[in-house]
Amino acid sequence: MKQKGWKEVPIGGLIDKGGSAMEYKTGGWRTFKPAVDKTKCINCLQCWIHCPDSAIQVKDGKMEGFDYDHCKGCGICAAICPVKCIKMEKEK
């Protein structure tokens, strides 16, 4: 992606709209990647509550997986999971 030059970006480091963090992909920061075993998952959503990057994907009250574009691999979900169904695996 070609980044904007100094004449094009808002002055003073201003971010001139809300919600722009969505566009900033932080997945590349990851060393360890979470993987879920859905056969063991009880959908308590503790991972969803604790994820600091809102990277747990939930649909109809069920944990579905991870937003790997924004998950930084901190491992909080794996640590908090009461049934230990999330494992941190080394990124390849």
Place this chain on the structure above:
Amino acid sequence: MKKNTVAITGNQAVAEAMRQIEPDVVAAYPITPQTDIVMNFSQFVADGKVSTEMINVESEHSAMSACVGSAASGARTMTATSANGLALMWEIVYIAASLRLPIVMPVVNRALSGPINIHCDHSDTMGARDSGWIQIFCENAQEAYERTIMAIRIAEHKDIMLPVMINQDGFITSHSVEAVQIFEDKKVKDYVGEYKLDHSLLNLDKPVTYGPLDLQDFYFEHKRQQAEGMANALKLIPDIMADFNKEFESNHDILETYKLDDAEVAVVVLSSTAGTAKTVVDDLRSKGIKAGLLRPILFRPFPTERIAKELAHVKVIGVMDRSESFSAMGGPLFNEVRSALYDSAEKPIAVNYIFGLGGRDIFPEDIKKIFDELLAINKTKKVASRISYVGVRE
């Protein structure tokens, strides 16, 4: 145009300008010799003469922090300080400029500690010369009054958007009573108009973020923009001054020249000392000596080309610095002026005089001695000492 002549101090004149501007927010902390700017303005707030939100903070670091938040929210914001107060603001002084917030801050120049001293020199604002603020130096109360008003237009110009310091000499100007001509309130209010910020922090319909982390990928672009803002200021301030002159029947320029056109020797000096130096120039002229003076008014951005043009024909100049930069290569004004002359085909010999540190008096005889030295250098073309200290005990 109607002007009301009153006998007031430089500080009172600035407080009067602030009353007429009636900023939305003033966040300030008292420090000598700036104190009675804030004191007088607080009285205006207490008496209901202005509707300004006055924020009394616990330190200058907080004063400038409150100013940053206020200015980003879209409120016209002012503060005032001196010396150690400016030093305590330091971190946020840079942030205000970097976030491009048009805060106007009268600064009453005072020696920066240590050892602790409350009297005039320029070490406080000279330290902030690379902070990204526009810096304007005033010779007297009238200039401080008018330029405080003008600074609103400079800071808020859409192609500038930079904070402005209006400097006057501590005690010499700030506490001396002078006859000052005050404009009509309405005229000032019409001139400053209303501050409208495109991206207000408080506009919930269009949320924005000020001051996010800015790393290798964009910080440089924002600094480039900031440099452009300063370059724009250099281009636009003469126009803003000309417009002000028309509006208020005044006579501002980015620098003052005094009997310089045919001068062979000249001093370059900021602020109130120029008043003393002009009497010395008059005295020398009456004896047939071609002496002159240049007083820079706009110091940031620095009007390099104009200064070079005005000084090119002079044979020897003595640049008088009311601060030491401890670089072992002279004071800040000397370095800027000498650098400005580098590209001139013809250029004067330039020497530096450090004077008046910590409020040490500078007398006409001291300046006369400087001129005598400049004349001697002109005769011999030899410089015995590039940097000299005037008025210090050996």
